[in-house]
Amino acid sequence: MGRIRQRSGPRITLPTAAVLRLMLKDPTADHYGLALAEASGFPSGTIYPILARLEAAGWLASYWEDGDPSAMQRPRRRMYRLTGAGAHAAREALTTTQRLLGVLPPATRPQVETT
């Protein structure tokens, strides 16, 4: 699969774009891995590396949810949220990807390299 590596930031594959699009629907909301997998339709095995990559790039921040597992009657979840810079970069990345796919008209030449 062709991958797009922006000058600064993680690789944007199709599943990555799907995850970003889901998270950008509500950039301030908290998400957890399994819900993202189910919402995007990609297997969990695809989602975890993406979340790791985006978090490593600083686009996402993750933290353990508050609350006592005993009171919640379930283990605590690892929550993911777009950072401010991450949300901005994600929008740009999605726009670039859409232009490359021909969904949007080309505005400026995107700085990309294919790996």
Place this chain on the structure above:
Amino acid sequence: MTRPPHISRILATATASSIANGCLVGGGIAGAYVDGGIGDDVLVGSLVGLVIGLVVGIVVGIVVGNLVGSLVGGLVGALVGLVGPVGLVGLVGGSAVGDVYIVVVSLVVGFVVGLVVGAVGALGASIRRALNGRVFGADVRRARKDRQGRTGWCVGGGRRPESGGVGDAPWLAWLSAERLAEYLLARAVGRLPEGFRERYDEEWFEHRTHRSGWRLLWWALCVRATAARTGRELRDARLPRLDR
């Protein structure tokens, strides 16, 4: 009275096998009666009996809690009986087709065959448990030890069953999706960088509580298959980025 597990296993297998055999012979005889003689209908009846025997064997197995043993017993009993009725009918002659003798002998033979199959199955289960302890034991024990006192809560409350959710059927332990998933996740965590293992172990532990059965197994396989990639993403993040 509580019987030792292996006795229950042997009895369940033998019962399923004899029921399968009885159904099979009954089907054969019924076929012969309908046609008024012995011919292809015996075979057809036997095949119908084989199917009935398998179904009965599975039902008995589910009730007793020993699906695999009963399935194997029912299959072997049915296959033995597939040949048995034809030979027995030929032995006693066409005039004795409806003799109860055939059914009794067939049931006894089926029970004996079932006992042997059950005993072999019990031996196989013991070997499997020994191998399980050696092959799977270390990873699973390590994962459980790491998690002890940290996150043991399941959906619906209570701690996760240590047996892997197989209840009273140790025979099925190696087929348990819970146990296999635990093994796969333990291996997956092992592919991650040292500093991230505990975090992902806990994150995946929460996620696995949402799945069960084959869905859990498929999920764990996906996680295991991509664990190396997840680990690589995490390792890459520690390296200086050349494209920044």
